[in-house]
Amino acid sequence: MSQKTEAKRAVSRKDMTKAQWTWKEMKRNKTAYIMIAPFMILFFIFTVIPVVLSLFLSFTSFNMLEMPKFIFMDNYIRLFLDDDIFIIAIKNTLIFAAITGPTSYLLSLFIAWFINELAPKMRALVTLVFYAPSISGQVYLIWQTLFSGDAYGWVNGTLMRLGILDAPVLWFQNESYVMPLCIIVALWTSLGTAFLSFIAGLQTIDKSLYEAAAVDGIRNRWQELWYVTLPTMKPQLMFGAVLSITGSFGFGGIVTALAGFPSVNYAAHTIMHHLDDYGGQRWEVGYSSAISFLLFLMMIGANMAVTKILSKVGQ
Template sequence: MSNIQIEKKTRTVPPQGERAPRDSKLSRVIKEIKVKKHLYILMAPYMILFLMFTVLPVVLSIIISFTYFNMLEMPKFVGWQNYTRLFLEDDIFLIALKNTLLFAAITGPVSYFACFIFAWIINELSPKWRAFMTLIFYAPSISGNVFFIWLLIFSGDRYGIINGLLIEIGILLEPIQWLKTEAYVLPIIILVQLWLSLGTGFLAFIAGLQTVDKTLYEAGAVDGIKNRWQELWYITLPSMKPQLMFGAVIQITTSLAVSDVSIQLAGFPSVNYAAETIVTHLMDFGTIRFEMGFASAIATVLFIIMIGSNIIVQKLLRRVGE
């Protein structure tokens, strides 16, 4: 080996006690983007739309929540005034918050487990019956005029189905104004929402059950799994965790963002605000009173509740199969 080669070799070795220079995180990210640039190009249209119509509105709503903005004048910064007014002065918001949390605590878990149980049962049927039953269970969530049926059922006159039946069998003497009586409004809305809840989450569970590798059940039988419940807990549920997470997000969003059922059945506003929810309260200030700063504060509180609920559910779902 010549002297020139020895000099080149010794120059590349760092001095004793010093580490060889490493690529920065930014440079590694840039290299990865260059390697997988075709994937990022394909993702670009969705990411642009997602940033424009999801991320940007959320950020702007949080900013506007600290202002007074009536859509006619420029926003004026008021600090925490909207939030102080929301929790300390707005009694209707507290009613809406209580109704929403109660509504979510009942309809969220019940509809989530109902979606999975029905999907699990339907998945055991033959392909033709599976397709037919999936349509039957999913149809209510896509029906356009579904509330008209429930208005007939809970109509407050003698021609209402519930009133007519109860009067006919002698339980009632006079018809009850179901949707105008404070004690009955919220339970009826919860019932209707549960009926409508077999939607996107239900289809996700059906799809997840179809993708479970059948050979895992054979391997599980060899490893000591003895019954269907053990198969469900140790094989089926861990194999469809993405669908379980997606269904949980859908159910949380649906249960916390309820508004159409309340407006269509109980009116806007409902009697003594018995069916008021956070979203209907938001619509009141945002689309009727045009107090956009206050409405943005309501939306921000709802956003925080949804994020917190999703974090809790994700932690619970990670334990599935353990």
């Protein structure tokens, strides 16, 4: 856009309605639309439309063979009034998310902050130690070996040798242990992209800010964190929050792999498992669409609420 066209646009914009001007701008920038088109078309097909479609299907009874039949709120009424297991699933999902989301967020932030003052080589090594579990595929299955239900499991074996247990515990088949264990394993894999983002954010903070803060009477590292570091890296804090929250709702796969499906007496049954049960196995598409849409609302609601609160902090 040269200065000449800029000037011409500025003059002529006054003579046009908003729609006319938008249309003119759209034509002028048609390359931009060509550039985003391939990505956006696929993105709409595989992400945007499915969300809308599941909202639509959630008001129907549909089995993929016959035409969908409109039944309005029946699916939702059934979910909340007639499906006891769904209520367990909601409760478990919320407990899971409420513990893993904030904990993994705070762990990522504090570990990133603690290792920030290490020498670069050392920092790279420690970063790898903390980050590796999140990228290593199914390595979390090792927890099943560690907590294996027979006496050959390392945890059982060690606790028995120390005399704390007299018989092996079936950790992942026990109603009171399965959920806490799954949460621990989920946390173990949760230092991911948000963690890297925090490390990078801390690295880019202008060091002279700390100098100025020291002159202004900042006395220790905690004050430094609160008054200088956190306000400066707010965009990273927002990004990390979004990833941690979304992640905290998405640990269903780990639970299935460790606790089996269905888990013992539904003790670790989450909405994701319920969805898999009705969508992937019973082919009740309408009903499972209602479940997906509720899950969508929970995730997006939690994210919007938290980002809204974070954007207010320090203002």
